[in-house]
Amino acid sequence: MGPEQIATIYSFTAMGVGIILAAAGLGSALGWGLICSKFIEGIARQPEMRPQLTGQMLFTGGLMEAFPMIVLGISMWFIFANPFIGAAQNAVGG
Numbered sequence: 230m231g232p233e234q235i236a237t238i239y240s241f242t243a244m245g246v247g248i249i250l251a252a253a254g255l256g257s258a259l260g261w262g263l264i265c266s267k268f269i270e271g272i273a274r275q276p277e278m279r280p281q282l283t284g285q286m287l288f289t290g291g292l293m294e295a296f297p298m299i300v301l302g303i304s305m306w307f308i309f310a311n312p313f314i315g316a317a318q319n320a321v322g323g
Contacts, residue, residue: 230317230318230322234317235314238311238314238317239311239314242313243308245307246304246307246308249300249303250297250304253296253300253301256296256297257293257294261290261293264286264289264290264293265286268282268283268286
């Protein structure tokens with residue numbers, strides 16, 4: 230396998246990682262928007278529930294923020310320890 234094929238695999242991996250990170254960021258932003266809108270709607274319906282709703286909103290928001298960080302960790306694995314290079318070398322060599 231030549232350097233051109235390796236460079237192609239790395240470039241396609243980088244493009245895929247960029248798309249994956251953009252989708253994770255967009256999903257997190259949309260999730261935060263929905264969480265906050267429902268929080269405000271809940272306070273408008275029952276103002277006395279504000280402390281309970283605040284705790285639930287922050288907990289759910291924390292879960293929402295964890296998703297892009299998990300995706301970032303997986304993306305860094307794809308970039309720095311690219312599993313596609315080894316698979317391509319095994320396919321060509323074997």
